[in-house]
Amino acid sequence: MVPNFLIARLIASSLTRYKSTHFLLGSHSLLQHKHNASLFLFNSYTSGAIHPKGDTFTVSYLVNSCGVSPTLAKELSKRVNLKTPDGPNAVIDLLSNYGFSKTQIAKLVEKHPLVLVAKAENTLLPKLKFLRSIGVSNTDLPKILLRNHVILMCSLENFLIPRYEILRGIVQDDQKVVRILKSAAYNITYADVLKTLVPNINVLRQSSVPQASISLLMVYFSNTAHMKHSKFLEALKTARGIGFDPSKTNLIHALVVLLNTNKTMQDSKFKVYERWGWNHKLALQAFRKFPVFMMLSKETYSKKMSFLVNDMGLPSEDIAEYAQVLAYSLEKRIIPRFSVIKILQSKGLLKKDLHFSTFMCMNEQNFLMKFMINFQNDLPLLSDVYNGLINQSSK
The missing domain is CATH 1.25.70.10 (Transcription termination factor 3, mitochondrial)
Incomplete structure (x- = not known):
């Protein structure tokens, strides 16, 4: 709740020309106010x-x-x-x-x-x-x-504190407010929080989206949270229609993709996916599992698919099942790891039918332990090959 002295200042200020109503944001009732940011620029400055x-x-x-x-x-x-x-x-x-x-x-x-x-x-x-x-x-x-x-x-009492109260009411933690300021400082002054942010968050809560997902959206994808409300509603409806579960964080990633790519761009990408063996159903399956892959450019997607399908011989539909692999760096992760696995297989140290998800989706420490350190007696130069490939990509 905005303190009474702030409400009084908000109402009394002749410079801000507020229209006041009340809105409910979680458990916080705040005074809704419209503003023109330029009116604050030199006021009492x-x-x-x-x-x-x-x-x-x-x-x-x-x-x-x-x-x-x-x-x-x-x-x-x-x-x-x-x-x-x-x-x-x-x-x-x-x-x-x-x-x-x-x-x-x-x-x-x-x-x-x-x-x-x-x-x-x-x-x-x-x-x-x-x-x-x-x-x-x-x-x-x-x-x-x-x-x-x-x-x-900007005015501290009439502008910054009320906006802080809104952000605090959404993420419910000062540390997260600070992280929002660090990642998207301009939103606290330039975004129209009452026309976009507040109704967008309210509709997420009405859809049973958990607090952790809302905080994820605010901290890492603040610009998406401030999108025009009508577009936000449309994207949420589309995501749920595709099959995204509001209780899962994947819904947030889906909203980020849908709100930052227009329909023309999405359609053009689906055509590229079809060229690599993904029909519409398979592409949506990959999207549900790992929405962020759709943020890849068509060129980057095709380059990675070319290596995985043409060079490594992977079935295209298997990649759709583990679409997160497409988010990894081709030069720093995909090629070096596949190279290590191929060397180990060629020496008879690994099974030929080892699924790519086994070594691509594990973290670096586990990969090094399982596929490098465990075989250093058999292939002492393997680590040099691996590090050489990674370092070569940085040149």
Whole structure:
């Protein structure tokens, strides 16, 4: 629940022009508000006017104190005018105390020179303290603000805190909120959370999608979670029609694929799948087992299938059964592992009919133990061959 003092500010603010209703998000009842982000950009941010031409002091300060080049300093001086070093020094000191290196300060000034005329104690410090309070470390804070410096320009009480409350209500954990900020910092200011994110999450919950899957969507696929609600509904309906179980995380991966590839692209890929022996039913079977394979380009898919089918002699339908193999690197995993297995088979150390999933789907440590270390007495140079193939692909 948004605290009463926030609700009062949300309603009273003449700048935000909110239309207020209530919506239910899990167990959190939050005040719905519409906004125009641009109205926050300079509100209570700085009292300094922007001058069309920078003076000598501004250029000198940007070069000597902020570490930007003289050429860039001249350009930035058209966007910010500094009178004395006191205010900018306070900003730089504050940023340094919150983890910004000199290089990061220079990058922030390049992106957003007006930060130097912000009120360090009254405007910047409360926002930095808030981000620290929810678990953003000094290492991550500069990275987040460099990806989205607009966070520093928005109202803390009227904008950032209400949006944080929404994210916290969805993922139910501050650490996950921080991970969302790290992976998609721009969404907290640019996305229309009330028209897209909130209804999208609500429909997932109504469909009995578990919290773990919702958190997976938010942390790793935040852009998909903010897709237009009508498209999100259509993709969810399609996924369930194909046979995806809402209780399984594969549903989330299916939504990511469906919402990030249009029908024309999907149809063109199905034609490529048919060329490699997958009819529509078999392709959907592979999609249900491992949806992410459909994110592969047609060229990458064909290249991997060519090696597996033509060079290794695998039945095309077997690959559909273990479609996750297509997600592995051809040069760093598929070719090196098959090479090791073929050598072992040629020496009579492994059965000829060993199924490819046995060695392709295990982690690296287990592969090395079972197929390399166990045979080092028989083939002491096998590890050199394997590592040589991997290293060759990096050149």
